[in-house]
Amino acid sequence: MNIIQVIILAIIEGLTEFLPVSSTGHMVITSSLMGISKDEFVKLFEIVIQLGAILAVVVLYFKRFFRSVDFYIKLIIGVIPAVILGLLLKKHIDKLLESPLVVAIAFVLGGIILLFVDEWFNKPTVMEEKQISRLTALKIGFFQCLAMIPGVSRSAASIVGGMSQKLSRTAAAEFSFFLAVPTMFGATIKDLWDFHKHNTLTSDQLHQDIQYLLIGSVIAFIVALLAIKSFITFLEKKGFKLFGIYRIIAGIVIIILYFTTNALHTA
Structure with a gap:
């Protein structure tokens, strides 16, 4: 990787972390x-900068994180499925991260679901986070685990999971944001530790890696600050259909490129 690639990936992460596009x-x-x-x-870089983007949630929803102990209990309950499955399936997940074809197929399938999700779950009864039960938080946590498949979208999986439990689009999106904080914090700490254990770096390489992680995280954080509120506003007015169309088109293009060129075959 070079610094230009770091900046490009960080911008993409900040723009897409909270959108249902993966x-x-x-x-x-x-x-x-x-x-x-x-x-x-x-692989480590792609996880760490996701945490950078997700920290934008803490800034934008700062007061929510000091509302009640019950808020944190629900987040802990919601993240348990991801912790367990993440530890059990880490090697398989890492392998999937190398496959653009897996991403493309997930794009298309996820896009088809997003075309209809507004119609399937159009009678919400839970309008804000404090109305979410602990059992509902656990169920949403299981939906979030679907995002271990690259291309599924953690945001989409947890939002659709929330809407299936009678949450409004906005409530489901916001709880998805909140749930991302402990999820990605845990994933980042785990990946940093594993990388430290299994890699011996020269001082120059270590300095460059730290520099890239910091630059990527800061850029992803700043871009995500701008993206979150725009997404909530768009979601309230338009719903998920346009995201579904985008995912299907993008997935089909990726599949065509994968089978007709060498551009998407991992180096």
């Missing part, structure tokens, strides 16, 4: 197009 999927495709080899640092 930030990981977009980074996998972009990395392939730029010819970035999927080494251990690149």
Whole structure:
């Protein structure tokens, strides 16, 4: 990786982390197009900058994180499925991160679901986070686990999961944002530790890696600050259909490129 690639990936992460289009999927495709080899640092980078983007939630919803102890209990309950499955399936997940074809298929299937989700779940009864039960938080946590498949979208999976439990679009989106904080914090700490254990770096390489992680995280954070509120406003007015159309078109284009060129075959 070079600094230009770091900046491009960070901007893409900040723009897509909270949209139901899969930030990981977009980074996998972009990395392939730029010819970035999927080494251990690149995989670490893609996780760490997601935490950078998600920290924008803490800033924008700062007061929510000091509302009640019950808020944190629901977040802990909601993240348990991802912790368990993440530990059990980490090697398989890492392998999937190398496949643009998996991303493309997930794009199309997820897009089809988004075309109809507004019609399926159009009678919400839960309008804000404090109305969410602990059992509902756990169910949403299981939906979030679907995003372990690159291209599924953590945001889409948890929002659709919330809407299936009678949450309004806005309530489901906001709880998805909140749930992302402990989820990605845990994933980042785990990946940093694993990278530290299994890699011996020179001082120059370590300095460059830290620099890239910091620059990527800061850029993703700033871009995400701008993207979150815009997404909520758009979601309230338009729903998910346009995101579904985008995912289907993008997935089909990726599949065509995958089978007709070498552009998307991982280096």
